[in-house]
Amino acid sequence: MRRPRPLASRDEPGQAPQQWHRVLTLLADISLFIGTRSVWGSAASHQLVIAALISLCYASILVTGVLTLVVRRARTLARLDLVVLVTAVTLVFCAVLVQHAFSDESVLTTQAARELLHGHSVYGQEWPWLFRHGVAYTPTVTGGYDFTYGYPPLTMLLTVPLMWLGHGALPETLATTTTLAVGTVVMWRMLPVRWRSAATMVCLGFGMIPSYARLGYPAVVALAFLIPVMVRWTRMGLGGRADWGRAACLGAACAAQQLPWFLTPFLLAGVYAVRRGDIGARGAAVAVGRIAGVAAGTWLLINAYYIVSEPVTWLSGIALPITQGAVIHGQGLVGISLYFTDGSDRLEWYSHASMLLAAGLLAVFVLFVRRLGPAAAVLPWCAFFLATRSQDGYYLLMTPLWLAAAVTVPPSAFATAWQPRLLHGRRTARAAVAAALVAPSLVAVALAATGRPPLRMEAVADSRTPLTVRTLAVRVSNTGDAPLEPHFTVTTGQGMSRYWKTVGGPASLAAHTTATYRIQAPDGRFALPRKGVRIRLRAFTATPMTLSSQDIRLERGPVPARR
Numbered sequence: 001m002r003r004p005r006p007l008a009s010r011d012e013p014g015q016a017p018q019q020w021h022r023v024l025t026l027l028a029d030i031s032l033f034i035g036t037r038s039v040w041g042s043a044a045s046h047q048l049v050i051a052a053l054i055s056l057c058y059a060s061i062l063v064t065g066v067l068t069l070v071v072r073r074a075r076t077l078a079r080l081d082l083v084v085l086v087t088a089v090t091l092v093f094c095a096v097l098v099q100h101a102f103s104d105e106s107v108l109t110t111q112a113a114r115e116l117l118h119g120h121s122v123y124g125q126e127w128p129w130l131f132r133h134g135v136a137y138t139p140t141v142t143g144g145y146d147f148t149y150g151y152p153p154l155t156m157l158l159t160v161p162l163m164w165l166g167h168g169a170l171p172e173t174l175a176t177t178t179t180l181a182v183g184t185v186v187m188w189r190m191l192p193v194r195w196r197s198a199a200t201m202v203c204l205g206f207g208m209i210p211s212y213a214r215l216g217y218p219a220v221v222a223l224a225f226l227i228p229v230m231v232r233w234t235r236m237g238l239g240g241r242a243d244w245g246r247a248a249c250l251g252a253a254c255a256a257q258q259l260p261w262f263l264t265p266f267l268l269a270g271v272y273a274v275r276r277g278d279i280g281a282r283g284a285a286v287a288v289g290r291i292a293g294v295a296a297g298t299w300l301l302i303n304a305y306y307i308v309s310e311p312v313t314w315l316s317g318i319a320l321p322i323t324q325g326a327v328i329h330g331q332g333l334v335g336i337s338l339y340f341t342d343g344s345d346r347l348e349w350y351s352h353a354s355m356l357l358a359a360g361l362l363a364v365f366v367l368f369v370r371r372l373g374p375a376a377a378v379l380p381w382c383a384f385f386l387a388t389r390s391q392d393g394y395y396l397l398m399t400p401l402w403l404a405a406a407v408t409v410p411p412s413a414f415a416t417a418w419q420p421r422l423l424h425g426r427r428t429a430r431a432a433v434a435a436a437l438v439a440p441s442l443v444a445v446a447l448a449a450t451g452r453p454p455l456r457m458e459a460v461a462d463s464r465t466p467l468t469v470r471t472l473a474v475r476v477s478n479t480g481d482a483p484l485e486p487h488f489t490v491t492t493g494q495g496m497s498r499y500w501k502t503v504g505g506p507a508s509l510a511a512h513t514t515a516t517y518r519i520q521a522p523d524g525r526f527a528l529p530r531k532g533v534r535i536r537l538r539a540f541t542a543t544p545m546t547l548s549s550q551d552i553r554l555e556r557g558p559v560p561a562r563r
Contacts, residue, residue, distance in 0.1 A: 017074040021194045025068045025077060028084050028197035031205030032061050032091060039095045050094050057094075060087045074194075081197045085188055088204040089181050096214050100173040102135050105151075106216025110172045112149045113159040122149055122156070123306065124313030139496050140325045141347075141542040143487030150320030154256040154302050155218040169216060176220045177213040180204075183224025187404060190231040195407045202400045212397060218257040219397045225253035226260060230377055230404040233267060234413040237275040237287030247291040251298025258321055259394065262380040263401075265362055268292060270376045273369040276418035284418075321389075327496050327540055328547065332390025336449040339494075343538075343547035344451030345480060349444045350388045357441035358383035364434045366419070373414035377405035386445050454480035455509075455548035459537050462518060468525040469554060471503070474537065477514040484509050484546065486539040488519045492529050496538075498522040528554055 036054065043051040064083050071077050107130040112122045126147040131137055138146040149156075155172070158179065162171035184203040188196045204210055213220045229236075229246050236246055250267070253260040268288050276284035300307070306314040316323070328334040328347060337344040361379050365372050372379065377398070384394040456477040463470040478484055485508050488500045505517030529535065539548045 015074045016072060017077040018194070021074070021077060022068055024195070024201075025081055025084060025197045026065060028081075028088075028201035028205055029061055029064050029068060031201045031207075032057070032084070032088055034205065035095070035207035035211070036091055039091070039098050042098045043094065047098060050098055053090065054094050057087050057091050078193050078196070081188075081193075081200070084197055085185070085200045088200050089184070092177060092181060092204055092210050092213075095210060096170075096173055096177040100168075100170050100214050102133065102169045103215040103217070104131070104136050104138060105218060106169045106172045107131070107135055108149045109151070109156050109159055109216055109218065110163075110167075110169060112153075112156045113163055113172070114167075116156065116160060117163060121310050121313065122153070123310055123317035124148060137498060138324070139327050139489070139499060141327055141487070141540045141545055142325060143485075143499055143540070143542075146320070146324050146326065148317065148320065150317055150324065151218045151257055152255045152299075152303065152318050153306060154252060155221045157302070158221065172216040173214050176216050176218070177210070179221045179224040180209060180213045183227045183400075186224075187227045187231065187400065190228065191404070191407055198403055198407065199400070202403050208396055209400070212393065217393070217397070219259050219393070222253045222257040222260050223397055223400060225249045225256060226263070226398075226401055227404060229253070229267070230401045232408040233376070233405065234270070234274050234373075234409050236267075236271045236291060237284065239287075243291070244294055247294035248298045250291070251295035252302065254295065255299045255302040258318070259398065262358060262383065263377075263398075264295070266365055266376045266380050269362065269366050270369060270373055270417075273366070273373070273417040273419060274414065277416035281418075325542060325545070326389055328388045329495060330387070330390030331392050332385040332387065333445055333449065334388055334390055337451070337547055338549075341449075341453075342549045343453035344448055345454045345544065345546045346448050346451035347388065347545040347547055349448035349451075350386060353441045353444035353448060354383045354387035356444055357386050357438060360437040360439075360441055363437045367433065367437075368430070369417050369419045370414045373417060374405065374409055374411050376409075377401040383441075386441060451546075452479075453548035454478060454484060454541070454546050455486060455539050457537055457539065457548060457550040459550070459552045461554060464554075465525075468527055469521060470525055471518055471520050472500070472537070472552075474505075474517045474519060475514065476505075476509060476517055476539070478509045478511055480546075481511050482544065483511055484541040485543075486517070486541055486548075488517070489538050489540075490521075490526060490552075491536050491538060492533050 036057070040051055040054045043054060060083065064080055064087070068077065068080055071080065108127070111127050111130055115122050115125070128145070128147045131145070131147065140146055155175065158175045159172045162174055165171045165174065180203065184199060187199040187203065191199055209220065209223070226249070229250050233246075236243060250260070250264065254264065268291065271291065272284050272288045275287045279287070303314070328338055328350065334350055337347065358380065361382060365376065365379060381395050381398060384390050456479055458475045459472045461469050461471075462473040472490075474488065476486060488502065489497055490500060491497050500519040500521055503518050503520050506515050509515055535552050535554055537550045537552045540546070
């Protein structure tokens with residue numbers, strides 16, 4: 001069997017380093033400055049040992065910068081790549097010890113680990129008391145919040161051995177940070193020598209992914225397990241221990257968080273195409289079946305306890321991000337309905353558009369794998385740009401996989417890959433087929449974005465002080481053809497604030513009727529922003545899923561006299 005040609009050979013002992021290698025090492029070294037000052041500032045006040053260690057890291061960055069520009073041997077520069085990696089790992093652990101923070105992911109995972117230690121159920125349990133002290137809520141269109149654990153169990157299982165460290169966020173954030181550090185070291189080791197500092201820079205240097213690790217995101221654990229899968233992923237299916245290891249890591253990634261579920265079909269389709277070009281259809285099917293079987297077995301093994309002990313709540317829990325009905329949020333096309341218009345009565349079509357785009361991109365990938373194969377690590381995340389929850393974390397958390405594929409999977413790896421002989425050689429026809437496969441998602445997102453807000457609202461302050469508002473009186477007209485149950489909130493920027501309590505008005509507003517609602521601010525008061533800040537009154541409904549928004553005029557100052 002023909003083995004792939006190595007991407008890069010080792011440098012000769014006396015060979016001078018290439019200039020682009022110097023620049024890459026220098027950029028990785030410079031990237032370690034990002035965010036380091038704030039960590040040092042936090043440590044200098046009460047954790048002097050860590051502050052001193054960070055100062056040593058500053059010295060390491062400076063000295064490494066000088067040496068990177070003056071060394072004359074490639075092997076010496078490779079050793080400096082190792083120094084950059086060690087410095088980056090040290091800074092990441094200093095940061096997690098000083099600046100570990102609570103997030104909804106970290107508090108839920110820590111509580112789930114605690115419940116597991118005490119032999120209690122994990123899935124389907126609400127823990128609202130965790131969301132105090134500034135922890136972000138996940139509001140749903142039903143007017144409530146999601147207080148349950150909604151991830152596969154691997155991150156929780158990794159947290160359990162660290163629970164002796166305390167009851168705060170440190171055990172879970174240390175688990176995710178350690179996993180990230182290990183994944184970075186693995187990627188650094190697997191990449192060709194000259195590219196290793198790129199792994200340090202992308203995984204640890206920019207500060208983006210370590211900040212998510214300090215917040216305890218399970219997706220960081222999934223990323224770490226996907227790294228050995230995506231480095232030279234076109235070699236999967238050749239057999240051997242490496243093949244089994246990659247498949248097991250894929251299953252573990254899927255057992256850590258839901259994002260790898262979207263990558264897996266692209267990966268298996270790409271492996272099938274590459275292997276079929278080498279060993280034929282039957283051999284490729286056996287190879288992909290073996291990978292899928294090992295991955296599924298690993299996933300089932302990690303989930304086995306919950307499949308047996310609480311199958312119904314476990315299944316609903318791991319499917320929660322898809323079924324929870326969270327309010328729209330993110331930097332994708334949902335911003336049209338959230339910020340640029342007054343809402344839509346067809347919000348569900350954003351979800352339909354996302355799924356249609358994922359399916360369309362997978363079909364296009366299969367049809368044109370020789371051209372699109374190198375982009376297998378990027379294509380799956382494009383679908384999230386159309387989703388109701390299109391947060392940029394879905395993209396940037398997986399960017400190290402982009403690098404792994406770019407460095408180790410060149411276009412030449414797909415030169416002999418199998419692809420259907422559909423319209424072979426007809427470029428215009430192939431482009432038309434690709435457009436037809438993604439067109440349904442564009443139609444769906446157009447339907448969502450052009451929907452009209454079903455509720456027309458007018459609001460005035462019902463009870464206020466010069467700087468705060470306690471209650472609003474909202475006159476609401478349902479212009480749609482179905483009864484709606486509105487849930488109100490007031491926002492002054494991106495994202496969503498907590499729901500206001502409805503203290504007066506009907507629970508359901510019939511079609512083509514008008515009613516006045518009296519709503520009360522969370523915690524009894526809403527602080528009025530400075531002049532010029534946009535204040536938006538929003539009303540969500542669950543069935544159908546809609547959003548109606550209206551700018552309201554509330555300014556600081558004397559309370560107007562009642563007429």
